[in-house]
Amino acid sequence: MTEKNTPPSRLASLAKNDPNRPLWMIAAVGFGVLLILGSGWAVMVALIGLILSIGGVVWGATRSKLSAQAAQQMEVETQRLRNAQQRAKAIYELSSTLSSTLDYHRVLEASLEIGALGLRELGASETARLISAILLFRKDDNMMHVAAARRLTRVDEKVRLQGRDGILGEALKKAEPVMGKNATQDPELRFFVAFQGTNSVMAVPLRAGFENFGVMVFGSEQANAFSPGSIALLTAIATQATIALQNAVLYQNLLDEKERIVSIEEDARKKLARDLHDGPTQTVAMIATRVDLIQKMLKNKQFPAVFEELQKVGEMATKTTKEIRHMLFTLRPLVLETQGLVAALKELAKKLEDQHPTQFTVEADEQLEVWLETNVQGVLFYVVEEAANNALKHAKARNIWIRLFQQSNDYIIAEIEDDGAGFDVEAVVNANYYQRGSLGMVNMRERAELIDAALHIESTKGKGTKISVLIPVDEETRPMSAQQQDTARATIRRLAPLPSETRFAARLGVQQEEAQQPKKSASTWSDLME
CATH class of the missing domain: 3.30.450.40 (GAF domain)
Structure with a gap:
């Protein structure tokens, strides 16, 4: 602590700590004796010496005081640096912990x-x-x-x-x-x-x-x-x-998503094994049994019965082929990759109609496919398939409608509606529904979330169900509005199109002869660029 005024007692205390203090004291005593006993020039020398001796004592005390202050300041600075070092070490440990x-x-x-x-x-x-x-x-x-x-x-x-x-x-x-x-x-x-x-x-x-x-x-x-x-x-x-x-x-x-994917894959394998066991496997076993029977009939020359059995075997083989193709279609619908979402939905409706006494109606505009990215189309197909299977399995619907239409320039809506038994929507969204292990609606909702879509369910017991999927349109895949197309057509008619503009004109439906007007002079293009 800095002191502005140092009292005599404090000064005396500091002077005691001066290592040269005995020499200054001896000099002061000697000059004091000389001052008392001497005369003439000796008195003058003694007086000067006494003053210098007293000054030495004072200077020693002052130096000791400054040294004490410097030591105290150094101690404070050392403690501050030590605290800063501890703080930096702690922050480093936090960052290391965070990253590791x-x-x-x-x-x-x-x-x-x-x-x-x-x-x-x-x-x-x-x-x-x-x-x-x-x-x-x-x-x-x-x-x-x-x-x-x-x-x-x-x-x-x-x-x-x-x-x-x-x-x-x-x-x-x-x-x-x-x-x-x-x-x-x-x-x-x-x-x-x-x-x-x-x-x-x-x-x-x-x-x-x-x-x-x-x-x-x-x-x-x-x-x-x-x-x-x-x-x-x-x-x-x-x-x-x-x-x-x-x-x-x-x-x-990430862990939950990993577990969900593993669970979905396991459920898919179990479903495939169950479908194979209940469908094609049983039919193939029956075909093998009838082939053995036909062989015995041929040995006994029962030709009319053989012809009848061959017809039954052919029907079984045809049925088995359809079942296997449907399984392959549900696992990986190639038509979705080659022809698009609308064609895949129509193919799905046709296959389900062949297996169930239910009438399917698909109302979809193929032009809407350009609004949807490939991965969005894939997810949307599986949501529609899950909803249709639920309607067939649980609702016992006689009619199922699949619709794909546009709502404004920002959304596309997919609807799956049936005239089946319906259900209590509240029972679907509460915890007890998830605990029962029925994952149909859960899977649809999770798949919809993958493409940032919203899933909406409307159902009344005895009056059917309607499931709507609201898909936001990506700005990059959004087609031009009618006004934008008209403006582009007018621009193309006014200016000679470059090769890239020719393709752009064809995309807008401009006639080829309109798109290939005579080119304007270079000065016109220069003026345009300016």
Whole structure:
């Protein structure tokens, strides 16, 4: 601590620490004796020597004082560098943890540790008790639970909060750090025993985009413990923690998607095995039995009966061929790849009509295919197929309509409607439906989500069902409007088309003779380019 005025007692204390003090004292005594006993020039010399001796003592004391101040300043600077080093090490460990692990719990624990170190460095009292916690929302109850904490009691770790009131709710709503004073007066923090007696509280939201993961909270017994630097530090730490939470969610979604794909593939294999066992396998076994019977008839020369049995064998073989082709079609409809979605839907309706006493009607505009990307057409085909199979299996429908039409320039709608038994829509969307293991509607909804489409179900018992799929149109695949086409035609008629424009004109339906008008002079094109 710097002193402006040094009292005599302090100066004497500093002078004692001067290593040259005995020499100066001896010189001062000698000059003092000479001053008393001497005369003439000796008095003058003694006086000057005495002054110099006293000056040496004062200079030694001053030097000792400056050395003490420098040592104290060096100690403060060393401590500051040590704290900065610890903070940098902690931040490095947090970054390393973030990049090397998908366990977000480790990142949350490290975030609280770094936050405590940083707050101490930025002025928080070393002796004041510092409490911290990270509260995260859970989807099962939409409440915030303690995910990581420092100095919370066991009772506190079981507290659940809504995150709507107090500084927690304010931080989540504003998406920015919020500070408070007395936690006992906060409508939600007052439920924590550890936060009782805190005089400074800060809540930092863990937010990414429009999604709230939770809140990071720090509390201190020290009043005004959090400075603007503390806000910047905790905000940076919260950002790192949020990234870890995002990575954890994405990784879990990836695992869930992997399990779903494996489950779908397993279900497809089971369905194929079941269909083969119940269909072609049984028919082929019957054909083999009848062939043996025909051989015996030939030995016994029962020719009329042989002819009748051969007809039955031929019918069985034809039926088996259709069943196998239908299975291959459902596994990989080649017509979808070669001729497009509308042709595949018509082929699907024809095959299902051959197997079931149900009338199919397909109402679709082939020109709409250009609006849909190839992967979208594939997903949409499987959604229609699943809906049609559900209508045949569960609804016992006599008529099924498949429609594909345009709604404005932004959406295309696919509809599958039947006149079957219908069902309770609420039973489909609640949890019990998923627990029963019927995955038809679940698969359709998940496939629709893959192409950013919306699935809508309308059904009434005894009055049939209508399933609608609303597909957004990609801007890149969207055809030109009628007004845009008219403008383009007028431009092409006015200007001589280049080779690329000739193709563009053909796409718009312009007559070939109109598209091949005489070219204008080079000066005209130069003027146009200018």
